[in-house]
Amino acid sequence: MWIGIISDTHDQTDRTTRAVQTLKEHGAEHLIHCGDLIEPEILAACSGLPLHFVFGNNDVRRVSLLRSAAEAQ
Numbered sequence: 811m812w813i814g815i816i817s818d819t820h821d822q823t824d825r826t827t828r829a830v831q832t833l834k835e836h837g838a839e840h841l842i843h844c845g846d847l848i849e850p851e852i853l854a855a856c857s858g859l860p861l862h863f864v865f866g867n868n869d870v871r872r873v874s875l876l877r878s879a880a881e882a883q
Contacts, residue, residue, distance in 0.1 A: 827855040830856055
């Protein structure tokens with residue numbers, strides 16, 4: 811299984827969408843985000859693959875991120 815790893819996207823949805831697409835094109839089957847998503851909208855940019863994430867030091871809206879992640883499933 812191929813796993814794509816990203817981090818510190820800091821709510822850059824366009825850049826994140828392109829990164830996830832590139833990872834998919836290279837065979838990634840899952841995505842790990844190592845923190846600093848910032849806003850729940852970034853989860854949509856990561857939605858092309860099954861996503862696993864941890865919070866970073868800038869992820870202050872953790873409840874919103876968790877809620878959005880649960881709704882996406």
